[in-house]
Amino acid sequence: MTDDSIVLSCPVCTEPLTATQPTGRALACPAGHRFDAAKQGYFNLLTGRGTSFREDTSAMVEARAQFLAAGHYTPLAEALAEEAVSAHHGRIPRILDAGAGTGYYLDAVARAFDKAPGGRPESLALDISRYAMRRAAKLPRTRALVWDLWRRLPVADAGVDLVLDVFAPRNGAEFARVLAPGGHALVATPLPEHLGEAMGPLGLLSIGTGKGESVADALGQDFEPLHTRIVRTPLHLSDDDAVRLALMGPAGHHHDAAGIRERLAVHPVPQVVTAAFRIQVFRRR
Ligand SMILES: C[S@@+](CC[C@H](N)C(=O)[O-])C[C@H]1O[C@@H](n2cnc3c(N)ncnc32)[C@H](O)[C@@H]1O
Numbered sequence: 001m002t003d004d005s006i007v008l009s010c011p012v013c014t015e016p017l018t019a020t021q022p023t024g025r026a027l028a029c030p031a032g033h034r035f036d037a038a039k040q041g042y043f044n045l046l047t048g049r050g051t052s053f054r055e056d057t058s059a060m061v062e063a064r065a066q067f068l069a070a071g072h073y074t075p076l077a078e079a080l081a082e083e084a085v086s087a088h089h090g091r092i093p094r095i096l097d098a099g100a101g102t103g104y105y106l107d108a109v110a111r112a113f114d115k116a117p118g119g120r121p122e123s124l125a126l127d128i129s130r131y132a133m134r135r136a137a138k139l140p141r142t143r144a145l146v147w148d149l150w151r152r153l154p155v156a157d158a159g160v161d162l163v164l165d166v167f168a169p170r171n172g173a174e175f176a177r178v179l180a181p182g183g184h185a186l187v188a189t190p191l192p193e194h195l196g197e198a199m200g201p202l203g204l205l206s207i208g209t210g211k212g213e214s215v216a217d218a219l220g221q222d223f224e225p226l227h228t229r230i231v232r233t234p235l236h237l238s239d240d241d242a243v244r245l246a247l248m249g250p251a252g253h254h255h256d257a258a259g260i261r262e263r264l265a266v267h268p269v270p271q272v273v274t275a276a277f278r279i280q281v282f283r284r285r
């Protein structure tokens, strides 16, 4: 990695965490805390700490990767990329994708800077799922770390310029700490009507309108809301798409493909299902 690498912070002692030379297959801090890369290239910083969180399984992550690769959510990826480029006026941001999953949106956003001078941004993918981080680790100039977003993030103060959060937990205090002043947070959330037509047939968990705090409240006083963009897109889902859609979300912890197919035989998914998202752009004060 080059000098403009994102500075990591040791999860044990907060000192800088750097790649050990010459292979870069381990991260270590001056106090001697050390984390070896997994075979697939990601780093599990939660080793030895444990967590009560239930990670997305291999099958759930596989379903998500296939569903996204089919292009159903391309309009959201494109909108996020446009917002990132316009927020940074073509300057290359260091990017943190919080709850990155497979890194699909991170890749779309990073790619949007490919043609700018300086090229592909340095980026960091964090997720609690090892299966997700296996995939994100394959992206260029990307470090993938298994970590719990509700803990102190393993990133130096003001270490990144853009936080991307797509349907993932929002730790406002930590996002504020790791963002450089003037940096941005791009937060995507589903609208209440998201996938409405498919909820019943697929046995999905409803999104729960009005429940919980708003994104702005979660991010807190250090963030100035700049603007909001709605992305609405019709989905034409095959049965395979519909099964993947069901498996890739929280319902994937409770159902398997065979169960979902049985359900679809009785309650087919409508011809058109609406995906509806809100993107909110914030500036770190
Ligand atoms: C709905 S998925 C979205 C993934 C990705 N942003 C995308 O849109 O494809 C939510 C992600 O957040 C991760 N996640 C949930 N809670 C987390 C936590 N406490 N710490 C880190 N990641 C978490 C999950 O593993 C999952 O990959």
Ligand SMILES: [Zn+2]
Binding pocket: 010, 011, 012, 013, 014, 015, 029, 030, 031, 032, 033
């Ligand atoms: Zn340390």
